[in-house]
Amino acid sequence: MNDQDITAFWDRLSDVNAGFLGTQSGAARMVPMSHQLRDGDATIWFISARDTDLAEAAEQGSTAATYVVGEGSEGLYAVIEGKLIQNNDPALRDELWSTVADSWFEGGKDDPKVCILGLVPQTAEVWLTPKSGLSFAFNIAKAQLTGEHPDMGSHGAESAADLERLRKSA
Template identity: 50%
Template sequence: MSDHKETFWDRLEDINAGMLGLNATARFLPMSHYADDDTNTLWFITAKGTDLVKALQSGPQDGTYIVSSEKKGLYARIAGRLSLSDDKEQLDELWNTVASSWFEDGPQDPDVQLVRMDLTDAEVWATEGSLSFLYEIAKSKVTGSKPDMGDHFSLTF
């Protein structure tokens, strides 16, 4: 795995949520993701009655997932193909206390829907966090140089 991909996956695993939406609409919703770097996939647990699930019932669609974490030093626009999944084993593997807060009957709850995002590409900004940002701004004022705001790169999956 390239250094950039490793940075991306390592930091993404430490972030709990982002904003997910279909490219065909301008509506993005907060969602918790579950990352699988072996398959370049993100998983989401949601309810069957959501607009996202209703839209995906007609078939897979292109989507975007946005994450932003100053603490983890990752800002990314992640693109991929969203689809509904009925993979019970995957759902059982992902199930946790956060998901159980939304669905009273656990993974067997009839309203639970698993959404899969097969990643295609991402634009990523990896920074060293807020202290580094302040240092770089101060240094630029003293030296007259541009601040080093970290790495900016694109990934293809």
């Protein structure tokens, strides 16, 4: 993938609401999670509860995790692998807090069960496809007429250094 594709990955990921997060060891099963991104930060953030498998795994120290995202309307499919960390900084919690999160915790953002998890990407395998259904249909029709394979976007695997460099420059 080129720099433009990696930038498109971060842009599209910011428009997607959720994916599946789990540890690679199986200590925490894959669960649907809503993520948040911060400008200039390659970490993918999650608000969770302390008594979940994910939070308990992260509490033991950084643990290998996988985040899977698939969103056809955004043309983004990705498997992001990295280290799951826990961050108890109240300022970060305040920054990430939302009305959706507030509905899950009786004590609001000060509820002792609130836990902030972060996935620090190490690699990502990404597929970027056309966002428009019309573009998809056109590519299929063109392929049928020309006998060529349809242009279905780009695909590549990226390292943490490339993901972070391009995220910080955004």
